[in-house]
Amino acid sequence: MKTVLVIEDDIGIQKQLKWSLTDYELVFAQDRSSALTQLRRYEPDVVTLDLGLPPDPANASEGLACLNDILSLQPECKVIVITGNTDNEHALKAIALGAYDYYQKPVDADVLNIIIARAFKISDLEAENRALKSANVGNTDIIGNSESILKAYRTVEKIAPTEITTLLLGESGTGKEVFARAIHRQSPRVNKPFVAINCASIPENLLESELFGYEKGAFTGANKTTLGKIECANGGTLLLDEIGDMPLSLQAKMLRFLQERVIERVGGRQELEVDVRVICATHRNLAEMVAEQSFREDLYYRISEITLNIPSLRQRGHDIVIIGKALLHKFNQEFNTQVQGFTDSAMQSMLHYAWPGNIRELQNKLKSAVILADSKYITEEDLGLSARNAKVDTLRKVREVAETQAIRHAYTLATGNLSKTADSLGITRPTLYALIDKYRLHDLRNTETEN
Structure with missing residues (x-):
């Protein structure tokens, strides 16, 4: 109310x-x-x-x-x-x-x-x-004002002006490419290309030619010399997304490129110098993969000169609602709809759902909800979520629980002496009596000692 x-x-x-x-x-x-x-x-x-x-x-x-x-x-x-x-x-x-x-x-x-x-x-x-x-942090596409996302963005601000190779870690759908673009846009390379390649989406036998390019006649169907993603990013920034899925056979060549900043096209013999800032991203645990020998240790240390952990959506608190409202505005324009907002139960469902697919899942839920909504406000049914376990304690209740626990803890340490209890809590004895009456802790008075 x-x-x-x-x-x-x-x-x-x-x-x-x-x-x-x-x-x-x-x-x-x-x-x-x-x-x-x-x-x-x-x-x-x-x-x-x-x-x-x-x-x-x-x-x-x-x-x-x-x-x-x-x-x-x-x-x-x-x-x-x-x-x-x-x-x-x-x-x-x-x-x-x-x-x-x-x-x-x-x-x-x-x-x-x-x-x-x-x-x-x-x-x-x-x-x-x-x-x-x-909510749009630093005029980027990063939306939110939770402490976890602001902390991540402060790291972006510090590393963007440098040439340090950065590893972005985060669950699938947390916005790793958005962070990579934010680094690029605040770097001296902002007016040069930003090129992204997903190492998991390209078949192993094609990934090398996609990255390094190929010479005419290098293989059947190679009718002309073609630049790879690395050359296309020359002067700018290259994002190697899902680098944890890069095959071992290609990791050695990638390591040489990162160390020497030279490449050889597939079927070529000439070394080509390239000036590229590299950002890598993955949802995998690369340290475990190194231990399992499914990822090269030397490459791991080369790409992780600095590591930025991107929080999952469920770790971002009220950012979920802020992002939801921003997406709602976007989808209203895209689909020419007039949805005005969310019901209280829908917002509670959004806040208490685990979001295993993170922002990507939230986008999909909202896109379908905007299209299918029967009223001006999206409901939890439109989102396909449940509000069970969505009860939120009032601030007054939280304060009551915290103060009660603190009083009982201090009372135990003071071995039942209320004067010592009040002193340890930094309050007067009358104030302590008032809190005991307020929270009905009458057993504390009944067992008071005077030692």
Whole structure:
């Protein structure tokens, strides 16, 4: 349930609003000081503010000062000012200061409900737009603002200006090529080619000629000299995707290229110098493959001068929803659809699904959901996901569990002495008593010792 902060000193109006605005959780404040306290505590998206606050209820000076303080602390907050039925001058002044809307007494619950609902709608849209704008990290195609993805991107920023050979590790579908392109775009080679080749998608007998090219007549069907991917990337960046699938027979030739920066085309005798920055990527555990002797140890150390681990989608928390909204916008344009968002159950399903296929799987789920959706909001059924085990504890519940565990742990270490327990927790004894009463830990008082 969404929270509305009601700043009103009239107890009668407080009661009227409490019974009228049943769709919201109301928290009340009677003056500017208590209003700012409640604002910091609850951080509401919508506030109703009576301009006639004490100690100057006959005028609007205190209410306007309170409005200014609210918007200074929380600029995105939607403040609906409530004025007397003839007080247009102060209402317009409040709008000029940044209030979202104004409403004149007497209170009509139906009208006020509509204004508040509209304020929440605008607030949600603005928050979504801010999230989408801030989600594209560093003006790249990397979307998200979780700590894990920001940490990975900070590594990109550090290695991009260098020529160091980079190994990208991550599960299938995590966006390894997106990271490779981000490195290229921030490198001095940005205006040169970016060439990617998937070592797993090309048959073993063709991979060498794809990489190194071939001379005319090198084999049946070689009717002309053809450049390989390495030569095509000359001056730029080469991504060797899924290098863990490169056959052992080709790894020795790849090692020589990386060390000497020269190649020989298939069927050729001439060494050709190439200036290429190399990025490798794989979902395999190359260290284990080295131990199993299915990947050359010298090549492993040559391609992993620096290693960047890309987090899986399930490790990225709320990024899942941010990426989902960005993809929804993209697919709406692609398929000329008008899907507006996700139901709460759909978002919970997205957050608690394991996503073994990572972003690639999310793309596929959303693409089909956008096409098949019967309403303006995608449901968990449209996504083909289940919301079971999707219960999320409130912050209040999390705090209660954490504080209870901390109190009991400190109490045990203090061998049952509440004074020592309070000292170790950094609080006063009365505060400890209040927490014991709040969380009903009465057994701690009953067994208190005085040693």
